[in-house]
Amino acid sequence: MLKNGFIAVAIIVSALLLHKAAFAAEVVELPKEELAQESVLPVFDKPVSVKNRNVTTAGRWDMDVFYGYAMTEPIANVSKFGIGIYYNTSENHAFGLFFANNASGLSDYARQIERTPATPLDLSKAPMPKNTIMGDYNLKAFYGKMSVTKSLVLNTVLFGSGSVGVVQYEHKTYPAVAIGLGQKFYFNRNWAMRFDMRLYANQGPVPFLAGSKMHNGTARPSYSEFSERVLFSTNLDIGLSYLF
Amino acid sequence: MKKILLLLIATSFAAPGISLAQRQNNKARPALRKAAPATASRSSNTRVATLKNQLSDALRMAQSGQYDSAANNLFSLSRRPELANERPQVKYILGTMLIELKLYQTAAFQFVDVIRSNHPKYAKLAIEKLSVVADALGDDTILNYAISRVDLNDFPANLKDMIHYRLGEIKLRNRDFSGAAALFSRVSFGSSTYYQALFNKGLAELEANQTSLAVGTFNKMLDARRRAPVTDTNKVAAQMGLARALYQKQDWEAAIEAYAQVPRDTLMWHDAVFESSWAMLRAARFRSALSNFQTLHSAYYEDFYMPESLLLRSIVYLYICKYDEMEKVLSLFEKTYGPVRRKIGDFLKSTNEAGAYYTEVERAHVLKTTDRNANLRLPYIVVRNILDQGDVKRAMTYIEKLNNEKNRIESNSAFRSSPLGQYAMKIISNRSRNAKFAVGDMAKAHLQNMRVELRDLYEQAGFIRYEMITGRKDSIKKKIAGKDIATEQIDDKIDRQFYIQNGYEYYPFQGEFWLDEVGNYHYLGKQSCE
Numbered sequence: 001m002l003k004n005g006f007i008a009v010a011i012i013v014s015a016l017l018l019h020k021a022a023f024a025a026e027v028v029e030l031p032k033e034e035l036a037q038e039s040v041l042p043v044f045d046k047p048v049s050v051k052n053r054n055v056t057t058a059g060r061w062d063m064d065v066f067y068g069y070a071m072t073e074p075i076a077n078v079s080k081f082g083i084g085i086y087y088n089t090s091e092n093h094a095f096g097l098f099f100a101n102n103a104s105g106l107s108d109y110a111r112q113i114e115r116t117p118a119t120p121l122d123l124s125k126a127p128m129p130k131n132t133i134m135g136d137y138n139l140k141a142f143y144g145k146m147s148v149t150k151s152l153v154l155n156t157v158l159f160g161s162g163s164v165g166v167v168q169y170e171h172k173t174y175p176a177v178a179i180g181l182g183q184k185f186y187f188n189r190n191w192a193m194r195f196d197m198r199l200y201a202n203q204g205p206v207p208f209l210a211g212s213k214m215h216n217g218t219a220r221p222s223y224s225e226f227s228e229r230v231l232f233s234t235n236l237d238i239g240l241s242y243l244f
Numbered sequence: 245m246k247k248i249l250l251l252l253i254a255t256s257f258a259a260p261g262i263s264l265a266q267r268q269n270n271k272a273r274p275a276l277r278k279a280a281p282a283t284a285s286r287s288s289n290t291r292v293a294t295l296k297n298q299l300s301d302a303l304r305m306a307q308s309g310q311y312d313s314a315a316n317n318l319f320s321l322s323r324r325p326e327l328a329n330e331r332p333q334v335k336y337i338l339g340t341m342l343i344e345l346k347l348y349q350t351a352a353f354q355f356v357d358v359i360r361s362n363h364p365k366y367a368k369l370a371i372e373k374l375s376v377v378a379d380a381l382g383d384d385t386i387l388n389y390a391i392s393r394v395d396l397n398d399f400p401a402n403l404k405d406m407i408h409y410r411l412g413e414i415k416l417r418n419r420d421f422s423g424a425a426a427l428f429s430r431v432s433f434g435s436s437t438y439y440q441a442l443f444n445k446g447l448a449e450l451e452a453n454q455t456s457l458a459v460g461t462f463n464k465m466l467d468a469r470r471r472a473p474v475t476d477t478n479k480v481a482a483q484m485g486l487a488r489a490l491y492q493k494q495d496w497e498a499a500i501e502a503y504a505q506v507p508r509d510t511l512m513w514h515d516a517v518f519e520s521s522w523a524m525l526r527a528a529r530f531r532s533a534l535s536n537f538q539t540l541h542s543a544y545y546e547d548f549y550m551p552e553s554l555l556l557r558s559i560v561y562l563y564i565c566k567y568d569e570m571e572k573v574l575s576l577f578e579k580t581y582g583p584v585r586r587k588i589g590d591f592l593k594s595t596n597e598a599g600a601y602y603t604e605v606e607r608a609h610v611l612k613t614t615d616r617n618a619n620l621r622l623p624y625i626v627v628r629n630i631l632d633q634g635d636v637k638r639a640m641t642y643i644e645k646l647n648n649e650k651n652r653i654e655s656n657s658a659f660r661s662s663p664l665g666q667y668a669m670k671i672i673s674n675r676s677r678n679a680k681f682a683v684g685d686m687a688k689a690h691l692q693n694m695r696v697e698l699r700d701l702y703e704q705a706g707f708i709r710y711e712m713i714t715g716r717k718d719s720i721k722k723k724i725a726g727k728d729i730a731t732e733q734i735d736d737k738i739d740r741q742f743y744i745q746n747g748y749e750y751y752p753f754q755g756e757f758w759l760d761e762v763g764n765y766h767y768l769g770k771q772s773c774e
Contacts, residue, residue: 040509042762044544045612051543051757145758147751150740155756 050143055155055186057088057140057243064194066239068100073233075110075207076128079103082237086138094138094159102129120216126207127169127223132200134165134178146185155186167202171223176202184241196237204231295326299334306341312659315341319664322354332363336370342668343377349649349675350668352377352386359390372403379406382642383675388414405435409444416444421452439465439478446485455493462486480510487516487523496527508763514545517763518553525560531767533560538765541576542757549629549694551581551701558708564771567716574709577701584623585698588691591622598684605630605687606680609640622691630690639683646676 041047068080080103086096106114110123142158163178180198187193205226208214213221298321305314318338322331339354355377358370371390378387391410412427425448431441446461465482472479487502503520506513517536524533537557540550554577561570595601607618608627620627630636650672659665743750753765 040507041759042508042513042544043511044759045547046615047759049759052755054754054756145751145756150750151752153751153754 053091053143053155054145055143055157055189055192055243056091057094057157058090060088060243062086062088062094062241062243064098064239064241066098066100066194066196066237068235068237071234071236073107075107075123075126077103077105078107080132082132082239084136084239086136088140091143092140094140096136096138098132098134098136098163100132102131104128121214122216122218123207123214125214125220127171127205127226129167129169129204131168132165132176133168134163134176136161136163138182157184157186157192158182159184161196161198163198167200167204169205172205174203174228176200178235180235190243192241192243194237194239194241196235196239198235198237200233200235201230203228206231295321295324306337311341311344312656312662315345316659316662316664319667332358332361332366332370335361336366336373339370339373339377343373346652347649347668348377348381349383349646350664350671352381352383353671356386356389375403375407375410379410381645382638383679405431405441406437409435409437409441412441412444412448416448416451419451421448424448425452433468439469439482442468443478443481443485446482446489450485450489450492453492455489458489459486459493462489474507475510477510480506480512484512484516487519491519491523494526496523499523500527500529500532513763514540514548518550521553521556525556525563530560530563530771531769533557534767534769535765538753538767539763542762542765544757544759544762547625547628549584549625551577551584551698554580555701555704555708558705558712562708562711562715564769565715565719566769566771567712567719570708570712574705574712577705581698581701584626585695585702587621587623588626588695588698592688592691592695598681598688601684601687601691602680605636605640605683626691626694627687629694630687633686633690636683636686636690639679639686643676643679643683646672646679650676 062085064082064084064086066082066084068082070076070078070080080100082098082100084096084098086094088094106123114121114123138159138161140157140159142156144156144158146154146156148154159182161178161180161182163176163180165176166173167176168174178198178200180196182194182196184192184194205223205228207226209221209225212218213225298317302314302317302321305311305317315338318334318341321327322334322338327334335354336358339351339358342348342351342354352374355370355374358366359374361367374386374390378390387410391407391414408427408430412424412431415421415424415427425445428441428445428448431438435441442461442465446458446465449455449458449461462482462485466479466486469476469479469482483502483506487499487506490499490502493499500520500523503516503523506516518540521533521536521540524530524536534557537553537560539545540548540553541557554573558570558573558577561567561573591604604620604622604627607620608624608631610616610618611620611624612628612631631640650669653660653665653668653672656665660669740750751761
């Protein structure tokens with residue numbers, strides 16, 4: 001007891017004597033030898049890449065609203081707006097459902113084609129996609145973080161996605177599948193910006209007909225006249241996600 | 245190895261052959277004198293002839309590499325009363341057969357029997373073999389037994405290094421530091437124990453407070469391992485030894501520099517970070533010390549028993565008048581180690597059997613090395629700390645070697661059911677049980693030490709808390725008088741670009757710990773003293 005008391009008193013007295021000199025000697029800039037010199041990782045019994053995560057998703061729901069841009073769509077309007085809901089079964093897996101409603105009309109590219117004097121087409125006669133509803137699985141492969149400013153850091157989640165569902169056209173509903181890659185940037189423990197790049201493959205109508213049936217001024221052809229095949233399109237979705 | 249073995253067996257059997265012949269002659273003479281019991285003499289001759297045949301068979305089997313059959317035959321021959329005089333030879337050869345079968349513990353028992361027989365030739369040879377076997381097993385009991393009977397002059401030169409090293413270890417344990425250092429010095433370069441001897445020599449010199457000598461020894465070791473890989477155990481141990489020697493020499497800056505050279509991807513790095521914090525404190529580099537604590541008190545260290553580091557952190561905060569932080573750290577110390585102290589006390593009060601202590605250690609070992617769960621009565625940080633103690637580690641390695649030996653026997657069902665197999669299983673089982681009890685006793689001793697240590701640290705925490713309250717009172721007075729210092733960081737005026745341009749990242753800490761950041765945290769606060 002007495003010994004410990006002496007030790008404590010000795011430490012405290014030297015503290016009082018030293019503290020001014022200590023900080024007088026302190027340089028404002030970090031000493032270079034104290035900055036990271038090694039790229040190797042410390043050894044632990046069971047190493048994990050992160051502890052005490054800022055964003056924990058396991059057992060939680062998240063909800064998204066997004067704008068979708070069909071990057072390779074030639075005829076139909078490239079924009080869509082959607083909503084999604086996901087349940088995170090663990091830090092690695094999430095299952096959900098998303099619904100997207102396509103904007104009506106034609107794409108800019110289709111309008112350019114229509115404006116060309118040599119091609120008097122009315123592409124709006126083709127059947128257009130209206131809605132998409134898909135069941136989606138997300139494999140959250142990497143959790144990370146990104147320093148943005150001196151006082152701001154964003155957590156990130158990189159995930160792969162696989163979806164199965166349907167694409168509804170004006171006249172018919174077709175099966176669809178999609179695979180993709182996504183990234184979430186968390187502003188805080190709940191709010192995130194979500195980016196999804198998906199490659200869709202769905203059965204659908206080819207928006208062209210041989211002859212003059214698509215020309216301006218002719219009667220609208222029947223939807224059954226359009227042949228069907230597997231269509232591929234690449235979509236970029238940008239949205240906001242809230243983790244409950 | 246096989247050639248050496250054959251030579252050994254051949255030379256060993258020359259003696260039994262003569263001996264058996266002499267016995268035959270000795271027995272024949274009275275038979276001539278007393279012509280009457282001719283039948284008995286014939287029967288004896290037949291028995292001896294049969295035994296000779298069995299020995300020859302065993303020799304042939306050994307020559308053809310059938311060590312298990314040879315060992316079994318030798319084992320049954322070693323129990324024959326007719327061969328009482330030849331028993332040391334037979335047992336010695338049996339021991340060498342068992343070494344070939346990698347049954348070191350069973351072999352050790354044969355050599356102990358031979359040593360006890362005091363046979364003029366085989367007892368010395370057996371001591372040599374026993375030393376080698378005990379060294380391989382890492383069994384202190386057998387090793388001490390062998391070494392206590394060693395006459396270094398009788399030992400072949402190639403084993404002298406090992407004996408010097410082991411004798412040095414014994415002297416070090418008995419706190420004869422100069423004697424230990426002298427023995428470690430005699431281990432020659434090129435010996436398998438050279439670097440361990442050099443390290444232990446430095447350790448003995450440190451214990452004897454000969455810090456300059458120790459610095460020289462560790463530098464010599466480092467120089468000898470200059471070309472070894474960065475994470476080479478001997479090289480890292482030498483670096484750590486050097487840092488500790490410099491600390492003991494009170495050369496704080498040099499110690500900090502030496503600790504910083506310990507590679508991050510080695511187990512010793514964790515100790516280096518903690519110990520360098522002490523050196524930083526002594527060198528009045530408080531900000532640097534606090535940077536280390538950010539690492540040491542991260543979630544990665546939740547399984548580490550480091551009560552002292554929390555008190556050290558609170559002392560550093562006291563130095564820089566950060567009383568709120570100090571309060572948090574002291575509370576964390578009490579919250580973490582209060583239950584630990586209580587549970588250690590309860591366990592020591594309620595448990596006496598060494599077996600129960602071993603069970604805790606074994607469960608913690610499972611938790612540490614596998615993904616399986618195990619229920620512990622003691623906090624994991626406590627038993628994990630015990631597992632990391634040198635004596636426990638060594639005893640656990642010995643138990644593991646016994647398990648390997650047991651598995652080796654069980655994998656050969658024919659050998660397992662033979663008399664030698666059963667005998668070996670019995671030996672291993674007994675040794676294993678005793679070793680487990682020994683580990684239990686070690687664990688109990690460590691627990692008692694931890695209880696005492698925690699009691700002392702709690703007292704110190706009380707003193708530190710008292711100083712904190714006094715300091716806080718003064719701080720409030722200054723605040724009222726308008727003399728307090730505004731909160732700011734040391735790099736407030738440095739742009740983030742400064743770090744990026746120098747190839748470094750700047751991450752504001754938000755409570756999340758990343759493996760690649762451990763060791764790279766920097767405390768940026770300033771002192772709050774007037």
